[in-house]
Amino acid sequence: MKSVLILTGDAGEGYECWYAIHRLREEGYxxxxxxxxxxxxxxxxxxxxxxxxxxxxxxxYGVEAELAFEDVRAANYDAVLVLGGxxxxxxxxxxxxxxxxxxxxxxxxxxxxxCHGIQVLIAAGLVKGRRVTCYEHVRxxxxxxxxxxxxxxxxxxxxxxxxxxxxxxxxxxxxxMECLAT
Numbered sequence: 221m222k223s224v225l226i227l228t229g230d231a232g233e234g235y236e237c238w239y240a241i242h243r244l245r246e247e248g249y250x251x252x253x254x255x256x257x258x259x260x261x262x263x264x265x266x267x268x269x270x271x272x273x274x275x276x277x278x279x280x281y282g283v284e285a286e287l288a289f290e291d292v293r294a295a296n297y298d299a300v301l302v303l304g305g306x307x308x309x310x311x312x313x314x315x316x317x318x319x320x321x322x323x324x325x326x327x328x329x330x331x332x333x334x335c336h337g338i339q340v341l342i343a344a345g346l347v348k349g350r351r352v353t354c355y356e357h358v359r360x361x362x363x364x365x366x367x368x369x370x371x372x373x374x375x376x377x378x379x380x381x382x383x384x385x386x387x388x389x390x391x392x393x394x395x396x397m398e399c400l401a402t
Contacts (some may be wrong), residue, residue: 221248221250222249222250222298222400223249223251223252223296223297224240224244224298224301224332224400225254225287225292225294225296225297225299225300225320225324226241226251226253226301227254227255227289227301227303227320227321227340228254228255228302228307229256229310229311230255230262230263231262231263231277231305231309232261232264232303232304232305232306233263233265233266233305233307233334233335234263234264234280234281234283234305235265235280235386236304236334236335236386236389237253237263237283238281238283239386239389240303241283243389243393247397247400249298252286252297253283253285253287254285254286254287256288256289256311256314257285258285258286258288258291261282261283262282263279264277264278264279264280264305264306265277265280266305274357289320290316292316292320294320294327297324297329298330298400299324299329299396299399299400300320300332301332301334301396302331302332302337302340302341303334303337304333304335304337304355304386305335306336308338308339309336309339311339312340312344313343318340318344321341322346325380329379331346331381332380332381332382333352333382333383334354334382334383334384334385334388334392335383336354336355336358337354337382338352338354338382339361341380342361342362345365346380347365347367348365349366349367350378351368351375352367352370352375352377352380353369353370353373353375353382353384353388354382354383354384355384356371356384372384372391373390373391373392374388374391374395379399381395381396381399
């Protein structure tokens, strides 16, 4: 059975997390949540409200992290998925997280990221010279890191697949499932 490691932490986007878990399991893949610690995580929901210039944040459904970052071995998984939400804002400063995504990339495995998850890939040096997408308000970071931001819901560049937001789930998971099937 193919296995996908999902990286997140407190304030990760709950809808992105649960959609990934359910969609991957639906196709017969194992979905394993890794976080700074093995425990129940406090997830959030980002939504767009009329009259706001940016998204609003509310508590979301929690999820159990089955593995701490320090216990992750990239060799045990076929792909890694970095979720969005606010978690990438601090996870990009964690050397263990950066080492994990680099290990997947260097070994030629699939690397997936959605929304603010791109911030982790930028910090790991995986965006330079690549075509990617992400939440539009993070595109400046992409271009500053030498990446080419594209306004598509999902973008595949080699073994890297990125998506804009949870609204991109249909396009993103079509790409993800195609990649995992190869």
